[in-house]
Amino acid sequence: MNFLKPHYSLLLDPFSLFFLCVILLISSVSAVYAYGYVKDEYSPKKTVLAGLLFTAFMLSMAAVVTTGNALVFLVFWEIMSLVSYFLVVFETEQKRSVNAGAIYIIMTHIGTAFIAAAFVLLYKQAGSFDLVAMKTAALTMPPAAKNLIFVFLFIGFGTKAGVVPLHLWLPYAHPQAPSFVSSVMSGVMIKIAIYGLVRFVFFVLGVNALWWGNLVLFFAALSCLVGVIYALMEHDLKKLLAYHSVENIGIILLGVGASMVFIKLNLPVLAVLALSAGLYHLLNHAVFKSLLFLCAGSVYRSTRLRDMEKMGGLIKLMPWTAAFFLFGALAISAIPPLNGFVSEWLTLQAFFAGAMQCPAVGTKAAMGVYAAVLALTGGLAAACFVKAFGITFLAIPRSEDVKKAREAPFSMKAAMAFLALLTLSLGVFAGPVLGVISKVSAFAAGSCGMLVPRADFSSGVYTITPSLSGPAALSPAFLLLLLVTAAGAGAALVFVLARRRKVTAVPTWGCGYYELDARTEYTSTAFSKPFRLAFSFFLMPYRRTEKINESHYHIKSFRYELYNTYIFKRYLYQFGLKMTLRAARSLKRLQAGSIHLYIAYIFLTVLALMIFSGM
């Protein structure tokens, strides 16, 4: 039983440190936010509990990324899952918290089971849970075993990351936690799964076959599209953000998967570029998704609402929260000069370089397809955030609760302001950021036994130059300068030509009707209608109509409800659930309740044991 006395080695290589930085950055900002958030929100005892759980959550994540032993990794992984479960069900008085927690804990344990199985297979070969020993053992492992371990790792970590179709828990669990926890769960926890995947595939197993990368790319592209389409359909603000996490995990995995393909094709610089794009997006997503969740939390705290259809007009009541949300929305929609733009651009560059340099036409074409998927995802995400920002913050309030909204207290504003500033600086100062990240990815790609030349893809503080054969460059700071100059020229034009013109405040044009109220506004459901129809082959929307009768003869009103068919839930999970219940029912016959039967079981067990021990 020597594995029970593990070697508690600390692992602090560049790859771990990068993730440690992301964890500490986001968690500490969320902690500052939480200081303002929990005040008057929970009872004193519960506040203390929240603090304890949050700290434990943060420490367990930090421990996961800094351990050099798979068994210790698994223990902290499990602590992370359990603590985050308690945070998801933190508001236990709500029934949907309990439900979300149940889905979360089941799904996460399915994932953990696969990870544990992969570790046991590795242990069998290596005789130790130490990562270095595992790596040595992996060199002599038969390919079939490696393939099996890879698939187990991908399912296991994919479940935690929320890769489609294993994403089921994510849109339930993330929104249900208090917002400062949602921000850490969406911003950081799902990235720990990416850490695990890259750590065990790149550093331990080594990329063994081309189809590994292609598998990751395929599910990444699927996650992008499914995540963003479901997000468009959502009108629960926090759930919308959670679906965007599925989408962004897809974008991160596009980088990681492309890097695996390039490693196998022995294109070291491209592998570093693709992995850098993925890790850059990982950092960016951590920043802007946390920011968006914190803003949503600020809205929820002041209005008690998560349903966008009841919001509106908040930009006037909560100007700061609105401004910070706008930063997050622009960043996640990959709009220059903010950070999301830089990493999506880098991912596209990686695909372009791949299409140029990969030998097979099939791979070249695949790179084009993934680039097109990324572009489509970007367009849809922009549409979704026009909806999210426009319906939540603009126009006229749609309910009484919204009209009572007040701006968030200082500590919450400070945390959001810091992250908003970060979305801008991670974009404008792309050079040094990419310089650091490319070193981290060169380290990861180099661990696969490749000779990685020095490539930091940046020239100066403001410019990044990923193109290997030509001078393509991107300088978000220069773009910002051009934008400001051009907009300033427009302002000067207005000032010179139209200085004396009057600006009159008038009611919105209502085709002659002047009592327009919130009921005539466009809603979130209406905004997403074209998308619902265009993707109806996937969403399969249906209506439920109900007549509300006053008496037998008179119908007072109709009630329409619109639903989408969530095909993964409906066909994959409900099928699995049905099978499980059926198996449980047939096993139930064993428990007939008769004491004679149980004595017979005991007798049979003893008999069986005697036979086996005699053998």
Next chain:
Amino acid sequence: MNPSNAALQVLALVIVSPLISGLIRKLKNNLRLRIGPGIFQPYYDIAKLFSKDENISVTASWIFRAAPYVALGSSVAALCLMPAFLPGVSFSAAGDFLAVIFLLSLGRFFLALAGLDAGSSFGGMGSSREMFLSSFVEPAAVLAIFAVSAAAGTTDPAALSLLGAVRPSSVMACGAFFIVLLAETSRLPVDNQETHLELTMIHEAMVLEYSGPSLALIEIAAHVKQVLFMTIAVNVLISPALAASLWPSLALAGPAFFCVKILLACAAVAAVEVSIAKMRLFRAVDFLLFGGLISAVAFILAVTGH
């Protein structure tokens, strides 16, 4: 890159951009055997709008006021990245061909928000449809960019404008960019600039609440965006370097050649617009997917070396 040349190029294009709209309108009218307004009408319109007072809805916020400037900024900044009639001259240190697409989405994002800001359902409908269509334009545009960049091995626009020969992939990419041009400049069969029937307009519905100088800025931004997409479409097919190599002795050959190309593009747009009916919103998606298909073919041709 020579910054002053590049700045002059951008300035010249911004100044002539309304003329191109006027020219297309004139051509369309003549093709329909009408006389129509003169080709300088867009300038008069802009001048008129600058001299008008402005009405802003009481519901609107600072987003509504800021959006015209952001839209203008994003269009002009995107124009800065692409060489037009001077081969290899642009602000390509700021960004590459792909950045053009991302920059334009900034202006669109703000205009779409402004459409929702006044709380009118026309604005919301316009925003929703504009974002809907543009999200299908983007994959086509990106693939077409990949296709034309494949020959140079880089997405740097200055390097692209120095390529000489016409290839099958660039012909297909030009076709894809033409479809992108129609969609992004709200032309038939995707949208209709001339309509004032609320339910059929997309871009116009989105900016319905605007008036006065703000509307003038939005119109200038739209003209600039149009000239940008025309430049891309014609230069992808026949690069500016070609004219310079044909008549190396003539200094004005490049600009003159560029004018001819733009005139032909105007004629093509006008011909399409008078001969086609507006498509239903969901048919327009098919049209855009067709654009995507063309660009995919262009991409495959390009990476196989054609």
